[in-house]
Amino acid sequence: MSFAKIPKPDQLIKISYAPPETAWMDTPVDFRPGTWSYSGAAKNLTYLDLPNPRAWQPADTDWKLPADWQAIILNGMKERLEKYRSFRLFLDVCVRCGACADKCHFYIGSGDPKNMPVLRAELLRSVYRRYFTTSGKVFGKIAGARDLTVDVLKEWFYYFYQCTECRRCSAFCPFGIDQAEITMMGRELLNLVGCNINWVIEPAANCFRTGNHLGIQPGGIKDMLEFMADDIEDRTGIRVNVPINKVDADILFVTPSGDYFADPGTFTCMGYLMLFHEIGLNYTFSTYASEGGNFGLFTSAEMVKRLNAKIYAEAKRLGVKWILGGECGHMWRVIHQYMDTMNGPADFLQEPVSPITGTRFENARATKMVHITEFTADLIRNGKLKLDPQRNDHIRFTYHDSCNPARAMGLFEEPRYIIQKTCDHFFEMAEDTIREKTLCCGAGAGLGNDENMEMRMRGGMPRAMAVKKVVEKHGVNRLGCICAIDRATLTSLMDYWVPGVTVMGVHELLANALVMTGEKERTTDLRGNDMNIDVDKSI
Amino acid sequence: MKNIGISLIAVLILAALPTALSAVGLTGLITNILPYVAIAFFLIGFVFRILLWAKSPVPFRISTTCGQGKSLPWIKSNPVESPAGYWGVIARMAQEVFLFRSLFRNTDVAIVDGRPVYGSAKWLWFCGLLFHWSFAIIVLRHLRFFVEPIAPWIGALSALDGFFEIGIPTLYLSDAAILVGLTFLFLRRVVVPQMRYISLFTDYFSLLLIAGVVTTGLLMRHFFPADLNAVKALAMGWVTFSPVVPQEISAVFHIHLCFIFVLLAWFPASKLMHAGGIFLSPTRNLANDSRMQRHINPWNAPVKVHTYEEYEDEFRGKMKASGLPVEKE
Ligand code: HEM
Ligand code: SF4
Ligand code: SF4
Numbered sequence: 001m002s003f004a005k006i007p008k009p010d011q012l013i014k015i016s017y018a019p020p021e022t023a024w025m026d027t028p029v030d031f032r033p034g035t036w037s038y039s040g041a042a043k044n045l046t047y048l049d050l051p052n053p054r055a056w057q058p059a060d061t062d063w064k065l066p067a068d069w070q071a072i073i074l075n076g077m078k079e080r081l082e083k084y085r086s087f088r089l090f091l092d093v094c095v096r097c098g099a100c101a102d103k104c105h106f107y108i109g110s111g112d113p114k115n116m117p118v119l120r121a122e123l124l125r126s127v128y129r130r131y132f133t134t135s136g137k138v139f140g141k142i143a144g145a146r147d148l149t150v151d152v153l154k155e156w157f158y159y160f161y162q163c164t165e166c167r168r169c170s171a172f173c174p175f176g177i178d179q180a181e182i183t184m185m186g187r188e189l190l191n192l193v194g195c196n197i198n199w200v201i202e203p204a205a206n207c208f209r210t211g212n213h214l215g216i217q218p219g220g221i222k223d224m225l226e227f228m229a230d231d232i233e234d235r236t237g238i239r240v241n242v243p244i245n246k247v248d249a250d251i252l253f254v255t256p257s258g259d260y261f262a263d264p265g266t267f268t269c270m271g272y273l274m275l276f277h278e279i280g281l282n283y284t285f286s287t288y289a290s291e292g293g294n295f296g297l298f299t300s301a302e303m304v305k306r307l308n309a310k311i312y313a314e315a316k317r318l319g320v321k322w323i324l325g326g327e328c329g330h331m332w333r334v335i336h337q338y339m340d341t342m343n344g345p346a347d348f349l350q351e352p353v354s355p356i357t358g359t360r361f362e363n364a365r366a367t368k369m370v371h372i373t374e375f376t377a378d379l380i381r382n383g384k385l386k387l388d389p390q391r392n393d394h395i396r397f398t399y400h401d402s403c404n405p406a407r408a409m410g411l412f413e414e415p416r417y418i419i420q421k422t423c424d425h426f427f428e429m430a431e432d433t434i435r436e437k438t439l440c441c442g443a444g445a446g447l448g449n450d451e452n453m454e455m456r457m458r459g460g461m462p463r464a465m466a467v468k469k470v471v472e473k474h475g476v477n478r479l480g481c482i483c484a485i486d487r488a489t490l491t492s493l494m495d496y497w498v499p500g501v502t503v504m505g506v507h508e509l510l511a512n513a514l515v516m517t518g519e520k521e522r523t524t525d526l527r528g529n530d531m532n533i534d535v536d537k538s539i
Numbered sequence: 540m541k542n543i544g545i546s547l548i549a550v551l552i553l554a555a556l557p558t559a560l561s562a563v564g565l566t567g568l569i570t571n572i573l574p575y576v577a578i579a580f581f582l583i584g585f586v587f588r589i590l591l592w593a594k595s596p597v598p599f600r601i602s603t604t605c606g607q608g609k610s611l612p613w614i615k616s617n618p619v620e621s622p623a624g625y626w627g628v629i630a631r632m633a634q635e636v637f638l639f640r641s642l643f644r645n646t647d648v649a650i651v652d653g654r655p656v657y658g659s660a661k662w663l664w665f666c667g668l669l670f671h672w673s674f675a676i677i678v679l680r681h682l683r684f685f686v687e688p689i690a691p692w693i694g695a696l697s698a699l700d701g702f703f704e705i706g707i708p709t710l711y712l713s714d715a716a717i718l719v720g721l722t723f724l725f726l727r728r729v730v731v732p733q734m735r736y737i738s739l740f741t742d743y744f745s746l747l748l749i750a751g752v753v754t755t756g757l758l759m760r761h762f763f764p765a766d767l768n769a770v771k772a773l774a775m776g777w778v779t780f781s782p783v784v785p786q787e788i789s790a791v792f793h794i795h796l797c798f799i800f801v802l803l804a805w806f807p808a809s810k811l812m813h814a815g816g817i818f819l820s821p822t823r824n825l826a827n828d829s830r831m832q833r834h835i836n837p838w839n840a841p842v843k844v845h846t847y848e849e850y851e852d853e854f855r856g857k858m859k860a861s862g863l864p865v866e867k868e
Contacts, residue, residue, distance in 0.1 A: 013653045019736040049843070083838055085595040086821045092592070093816035096742050098734050099641075099663060102648045108655050113736055122737070135808055142545065144739040170603045174635065174642040174667075175813055176822035178603060208845050209853075218854050219861035245863050287863065288850050301598070302842050309844040317847055337600055341834045363610045363623075367830040374610055381613060408601070410608030410621035410827055417614070432646055432657040436605040436620070465654045 004033030006454045009497055013461070015111040017102075024119060025126070025146055029155040031059045034454030037161055037447060040201035045194060047205040048303070052194025058157060063150070069193045070148050074131055076192045080185050081132065087185050090177045091128045094118060100169035100179070105440050106162055109458030117169035117179035120159050124186050127152060157195050160186040162455060164444040165298070165330075166403035171436050183445075188300045196299065200446035203295040207307050212257035212291035218245075221287050224260045228270045235528070237520030240277035245318070246284035250355055252315045253283050255326025255372075256293040258484035259505075265487045267526045268327055268505030271514075275376065275507065278516050279356050279384060283324065289314035292331040293484060298446040305342040308334055311369075312343050322352040323369040327505050329402035329483035330444060332371065336409045340367040357382040371405075373414035373482060373506060380421050386515035391522065392423040394533050395478045397509065398470045399428065400463065400490065401438035402483035412436075415482050415506050422513035427474040433466035443489035456489065457496050464497035471498055479503045543729060546743035550751050553801055557793035569796055570773060571782040577800035584807025585815060592819050598836040600829040603822040605641075609831075621827045628826050635823055639664055639671075662723065670720025673713035674749075676700060677756075680711070684774035706761070714757055721750050741809055748802050755795035765792045 006012070020027055036058050045053035054064050066072065081088045101116035102108060113119050122144070129136030129145035136145030146152065163183040170178035190196060203213035210217055216224070225242040233239050243249060253276070259269040276283055289310040296303030315323050325335055340346065349368040352361040359378045361370045379385050399419060405411040412435050419426050433439050442459025443452075470476040479490055479501050487503050494501040512525045525531050557569055606617025618627045619634065634640035647660040680697050683689045701709035725746045728734045759765045766787045776782040806812070818824065826832075851858065851865055858865050 010653070013650065015650055017733065019732055024736065082595055083598060085592055085597045085819065086601065088595050089592050089816055089819055089821075092588075093810065093813040093820075095810050095813050096737050096739065097642075097663065097667070098731075098737060099645050101733060101737070103646075108648055113733065116733070116737065118737055133808075142542075142740050144741065167603055170822050171605050172641055172644050174639050175817050176603055176635075176641065176820040178601070178822050181601065181822075209850075211850065218858045218863055222861050222863060245858075247864065287854075287858070288847050306842045306844055309842070310847075313844070313847060335830075337602075337829050340829065341599055341836050342839065345833055359611070361611075362831065363608070363828075364830045366833045369830070377614070378611055381611070407603050407605070410604030410606060410617070411610075412607045413614045414610065430657075437644070462655050468654070 004451070004454065006034055006457060006496075009457075012454075012457060015109065015458075017111045019113045024113060024122070025141070027114075028151055029158045031154075031158065032454075033059075033451075035162070035452065036158060036455070037197035037199050037449050037452045040194075040196040040198045044198065044201040044205040045196075048201070048208060050194065050196075050201070051192060054194065058154070063154070063195065065150070065153075065193050065195075069153075072192050073148060073153070073189050076189045077128065077132070080188065081128075084181075084185070086178065086181045090121070090182055091125050093175050094121060094125070094177055095175075097174065100173050100177070103169050103172045104163075104179075105166070105168070105442055105462045106164075106455070106459045109442070109461040110455070114155070114159050115162060117163075117173075117177075120163060120179055121177070121182045123152070123155055123159055124182060153190075153193075153195070156186050157190055160190065161197055161447065162459075164403070164440045164442065164447060164459065166440040166444060167407040168403070168437070168440065171407055184297075184301075187298065191300055197446060197449075199449040199452075200295050200298045203293075203446075204299055204303055204307065207291050207295065210290075211286070211288045211310060213293055213295060214257045214261050216257060216261065216290065218287040221260060221285070221290055224266075225269075225273070225285065228260070228266060228273060231526075232270055232274055235524055235526060236274070236516055236522060238274075238277070238516055238518060240273045242273065243284040245286055245288070248319050249282050249284035250321050251281065251283040252289070252311075252318060252320040252323045253285055253326065254289055254292045254311055254323060256328040256331055256484035257291050258293070258328075258488060259326060262488070264491065264503055264508070264527075265484050265505065267508040267511075268484075268487065270526050271505065271507030271509075271511035272326060272372070274511045274514055274516060275385075278514060279379065281355065284318060284320070286314045286318065288317075292325055292328045292335075294331060294334045295446060297330050297334055301338075301342075304334055304338055308339055309343050311339070312346055315346070316348050321350045322364075323349070324372060324375055325369050326372050327482040327484065327507060329404040329485055331404075331484075332411070333404035333408040335367065335369050339369065354378055356384050371409075371411060371414070373411065373418060376507070376510060377414040377417045380418065387422055387510075387513045388515050389422050389424050389513050391512050391525070391531050392509060393425070394525070394529070394531055395423060395509070395512075396425045396427065396474060396476045397423050397478045397480055398467060398474075398476045399426070399434070400441070400467075400479055400481040400486060401434050402481055402486050403438060403440050403444065405482060406436055406438045411482075415480075418506050418510055419480065422510050425474075427470050427476055429466040429470050433463065439463040439466065441483075441486050441489045441493060443493075444485050448485060448489045453492075457493065460489070460493040461497065463490075464493050467494065467501060468498045471501060477501055480506055480509060482506050542738060542740045543743050545740055546747050549744060550747045550798075553748070553797055554751065554794050557797045558790055561790070561793065566793065567784045569793055569800075570784060570788070573797070573800045574777050574782070577804040580804040581806055584804075585812070588807050588812050589815050589819075592816065596837045597821050597825070598838065600825050600827075600834040601821055602825040602827045602829075604827050608827050623828050623831070624826055628824055632818065632824055636817060639668055642667060663727070666720045666723035668720075669716045670724060673717035673720065676713040677711075677717065677753075680713070684771050685778050687771075687775060708760060710761075714753070714760075717753055718757075721746060721753065725750065745809065745811060748798060748805075751798040752795065752802060755791050755798060758791050759789070759795065763789055763791050765789055
């Protein structure tokens with residue numbers, strides 16, 4: 001299939017925030033090419049035992065819904081209202097103050113009012129009122145209620161797959177209403193009648209079977225990691241070993257599969273390998289639990305649990321003491337806020353203690369999984385690493401807080417500490433665009449596919465423009481992040497809006513600066529680029 | 540536009556109601572029956588809604604973190620915006636309830652020179668606070684009608700509120716503030732196209748109804764003085780469950796009462812329940828300690844997983860071929 005042509009940046013930026021003439025309930029959804037994702041393929045649904053596998057596309061008139069689809073959705077809604085306080089409460093208490101409206105990057109980038117978090121929620125809330133509240137049943141439209149029709153379902157699909165579950169709206173809402181939560185419920189409901197997107201369902205099916213989203217089989221993982229070891233040897237003269245499925249290692253290391261699959265994630269992964277070698281860590285990768293990310297999060301709570309279960313299961317099988325997790329965004333939402341509740345208690349593991357520094361990670365004492373930036377920051381703080389930040393002098397760095405570590409974890413300082421110790425040219429973006437107010441890459445939650453490219457470029461525009469500002473002001477040429485999805489999607493985003501800026505993980509930056517015992521003289525960075533090229537430092 | 544019109548008509552009908560009722564000699568309905576009905580609706584409804592929310596469990600610990608979480612001891616955490624314990628959560632909730640902390644973050648956005656620019660937009664926060672605080676003070680001041688003798692703190696509050704002694708009778712600061720707040724909130728909704736686009740009937744109606752209460756109140760204080768002794772007698776009658784049909788009470792007062800009791804009765808069925816809901820919001824009232832403390836999901840049920848054995852069974856040949864260890868030969 002060929003992809004829709006995206007307008008040029010100077011066209012795309014002409015965004016109007018004036019709402020349409022027709023009221024939102026009377027404005028039907030338009031499946032414009034470039035702004036939605038292809039449907040989930042039947043084979044993937046079947047593999048995961050999900051309902052209504054069939055061939056269909058969102059732009060079709062007939063979605064081939066089951067005959068009783070309305071009843072299925074309404075029952076599903078009732079069930080979730082009873083299972084989630086968040087769902088019922090967030091449907092009830094919104095005062096439509098509009099504080100969240102212009103906080104969503106999709107609204108900022110598209111001007112479509114249904115991308116205001118408040119209206120995105122009203123799409124579902126209106127149906128909730130119609131079937132679950134007295135005023136909605138009696139007064140109908142006046143009370144903001146409407147029937148559940150096929151058109152409404154299509155609207156849900158379009159807009160719930162135009163939300164990256166980034167939670168920026170939730171930081172600004174006076175009641176903490178989290179549209180990500182409503183989107184998650186909306187997507188669960190859509191899944192009940194077989195309406196989902198392939199970019200989510202295929203990775204989920206792959207992960208269930210092969211252990212990772214990309215469907216890489218055990219030998220493939222080994223080859224990729226060995227290949228990285230070759231590259232490391234080439235750059236540093238040191239052969240790092242690559243422990244895989246090793247029984248009785250101290251630590252199980254789990255990272256998103258994007259890190260061993262493609263550039264620039266692979267450079268981050270090389271960073272991990274070098275670090276672990278240098279400190280002599282007794283750890284192992286796993287091919288069975290070869291995915292830190294969890295596309296179940298973009299499907300249903302049940303799917304989160306099904307996919308996440310492997311991590312503890314593998315830790316138990318291998319007999320490790322605790323688990324270390326790589327750089328990833330939504331992975332850390334799952335690990336931090338869901339894993340222990342869903343698949344714990346991890347009473348077969350020990351409270352994490354760094355074998356190098358002796359530091360006890362008390363903040364992870366129940367879940368027993370430590371974030372790699374916590375681990376590394378602690379190493380640096382205790383003087384366990386020899387670092388030469390000048391090796392990053394060719395890099396002028398800015399840092400993108402990935403949504404989930406920011407707003408679902410509060411992980412701001414550890415990565416910054418590592419950056420400051422490894423790079424002398426670090427420039428923060430504008431305050432409104434970082435930390436808890438960080439702007440999404442525009443392609444998380446399964447939306448990072450090619451057919452959705454226009455919407456990605458729109459949704460990522462606010463982030464890209466914040467980068468552009470530091471490029472102009474400080475000559476920034478590198479955008480750092482701690483998320484595997486970011487490393488892939490920000491790359492396309494930069495190519496479109498801010499050509500010349502490349503993307504890297506924090507552990508790539510670290511590995512450039514890491515002085516390894518017995519290394520040869522380093523002339524290139526991990527990418528094979530000359531470390532001594534001059535960048536204009538006057539700006 | 541339609542929603543604004545309908546809300547306005549609804550409020551005008553409510554305003555006409557008392558006059559219509561007194562014309563047919565049914566004033567007692569408003570002074571003696573409606574109060575009890577409204578209070579009953581309010582109390583039962585409020586409790587019912589809270590219990591309904593409380594009945595649904597909080598399966599996951601989904602706090603929205605707006606500051607550095609507690610991690611390594613030498614990393615400075617933000618104990619309020621990313622609370623790690625009980626006290627932090629209380630502080631965070633207090634900030635939200637009393638100061639509208641999150642609303643204070645508000646910005647607006649415009650595309651300037653081909654790039655989004657975020658401007659400070661604290662007016663909503665300021666006028667929202669003005670409205671709510673003055674509303675609260677006005678409600679507290681009204682307690683003077685319901686207790687005898689008047690508690691000293693009520694007198695003190697009223698005195699403080701009328702501190703500047705502008706005009707006779709003194710203009711209460713809270714009265715002026717609530718007018719400013721309400722006017723801003725209403726105009727914003729009507730004038731800003733995006734706000735008009737998202738607004739429902741109930742959004743205009745709540746503001747207009749409260750504006751109706753405030754306006755009739757101010758009219759009585761400054762233009763058509765009500766017989767305060769008669770009002771007090773009526774209010775004490777309600778409290779002691781021996782209401783009398785008062786004689787000397789003005790039409791404006793009847794409208795005031797009608798608005799108030801409709802507001803009370805309607806409250807639990809409306810978005811005004813945010814007043815109770817905010818306390819239950821899981822993104823705000825949970826500590827960010829989910830890796831430190833196990834959180835229990837009461838409906839956590841087993842799911843179908845893909846076990847290591849199944850995995851190895853499928854890939855054993857390939858694993859052996861690439862020299863990876865296997866459990867079964
Ligand atoms: C715990 C107590 C309460 C808290 C924390 C609270 C908080 C808020 C916040 C943050 C907003 C959004 C900003 C704004 O529009 O002002 C709001 C809106 C509103 N509140 Fe409250 N509120 C409380 C109680 C009440 C009560 C008791 C009433 C009235 C009887 C009320 C009436 C309203 C109305 C009418 C709006 C909508 C304003 C608009 O349409 O723009 N609130 N509230
Ligand atoms: S900020 Fe919260 S209360 Fe205000 S409109 Fe958005 S979701 Fe509703
Ligand atoms: S979660 Fe993010 S993408 Fe979704 S509505 Fe909120 S701000 Fe927009």
